[in-house]
Amino acid sequence: MREVAERTKVPRALYTDFPVGLSLGKPRDKQFQYEVLQAAFDLLEEPEGPVIREFPVSISSTGSEPLVCSLPPRMNTELHPAVDEAQGLKAAYDRAYQRNRRTSVGMKISAEQVPEALERFVRIVEGERWDEVGFPTRSMYGTVHDIRTYYEELACELAEGPIGPWATEEWFYDGTEAGQVILKARRAMRDSDADQSIWFGLAPAGRE
Amino acid sequence: MSVFGKDKSAMRKFSASVPLPEFGESSFNEPKPLNLAKVAIVTTAALYREGGDGFELGDSDYHYETLPRHARDLTLGHHSVNFDRGGFAADINVVYPIDRLEELAEDDIIGGVAEKHYAFAGNQSPTVSEIRLDTGPLCAKEMLKEGVDVVLLTGT
Numbered sequence: 486m487r488e489v490a491e492r493t494k495v496p497r498a499l500y501t502d503f504p505v506g507l508s509l510g511k512p513r514d515k516q517f518q519y520e521v522l523q524a525a526f527d528l529l530e531e532p533e534g535p536v537i538r539e540f541p542v543s544i545s546s547t548g549s550e551p552l553v554c555s556l557p558p559r560m561n562t563e564l565h566p567a568v569d570e571a572q573g574l575k576a577a578y579d580r581a582y583q584r585n586r587r588t589s590v591g592m593k594i595s596a597e598q599v600p601e602a603l604e605r606f607v608r609i610v611e612g613e614r615w616d617e618v619g620f621p622t623r624s625m626y627g628t629v630h631d632i633r634t635y636y637e638e639l640a641c642e643l644a645e646g647p648i649g650p651w652a653t654e655e656w657f658y659d660g661t662e663a664g665q666v667i668l669k670a671r672r673a674m675r676d677s678d679a680d681q682s683i684w685f686g687l688a689p690a691g692r693e
Numbered sequence: 694m695s696v697f698g699k700d701k702s703a704m705r706k707f708s709a710s711v712p713l714p715e716f717g718e719s720s721f722n723e724p725k726p727l728n729l730a731k732v733a734i735v736t737t738a739a740l741y742r743e744g745g746d747g748f749e750l751g752d753s754d755y756h757y758e759t760l761p762r763h764a765r766d767l768t769l770g771h772h773s774v775n776f777d778r779g780g781f782a783a784d785i786n787v788v789y790p791i792d793r794l795e796e797l798a799e800d801d802i803i804g805g806v807a808e809k810h811y812a813f814a815g816n817q818s819p820t821v822s823e824i825r826l827d828t829g830p831l832c833a834k835e836m837l838k839e840g841v842d843v844v845l846l847t848g849t
Contacts (some may be wrong), residue, residue, distance in 0.1 A: 486705075486708035488705070488709045489713065492717065493713055494716045494719040496721040496722075497721075504699070505698050505775075505849065506698075506776050506777040507777065507787050508736075508848060509847070510787070510848060512784035513784045515796075518786055519797075522845075524705040529724055529843065534721035535721060537721040546698070546777075547699050547703060557830075587765060587768065589741040589770075591768065597807055628771055633778075637782045640795060648782075648783040651777045655777075658776040662791045675761075688699055689696045690774075690775055691700075
């Protein structure tokens, strides 16, 4: 945020017109990351400050290539497609975890609990009250965080090609059964008596 | 309606209007040459090691986490739904370029990599007084104790 750096008189700042969450610009692109770091370190040569320099390359938040990421075929037709999908993707999640040795799933639930949590959202979509499907108080936001993170982490394992800005978020909400169920449950809660603080944060602001 | 995190115009309006403390002057100094300097990262991505307590939601968690140089089992504690977490899921270096620093040190472009790096939560109170008066100076003391010469701040 250039305005913040200017107003707080940061001694040396490299302004990068990149989407939020991408401080170095491009994941898995060492050369680009080196260029950003070099531009930042070049500021150390400046004799006077505060100084703000602009990195010459911008990255748009929109219009990146869609994520190419296959979804598993139906394995158990007795389950809701979202629950079946989440179960079918567990092996890919485990592989991503083994490879990276890290995960950001765990704010409210574990990876093993993702299918069960989705089943609760399915019940909301099918007409049950949001506060009677078994979510502990104030846990829904963190649960969706974990479901989305589960999908985003395994998507990075399965995807072909670069991971563009917001590509995993768009894939999750627009391309998976799980994302669709969460959006439908969010709309159902919005149209019921649920307080906005319960349902609004289940998807980025602006999503329907 | 556009998604907030993707709308640069809305983000700029937000950053121009966010309440900030006034600083009379900039703390500007001249560090030693980069190829002799020990470099540490301070990130606002709220990173913490897997299994740790992490960061609270809201703007009242001003503590920082210490990230050992070798640690890669890092969890992203930036929980906002309006934040693109895909980049970090694919490559921690896009937020926390620790591997890039190691490579720059091997090539003698920087003098060395600090043994300890630090993560704060980016969502802070409007005055940021807690970080300015408490955890910020404490973190700086830790880095001075280690002999850090240059701090790379990565905002998220």
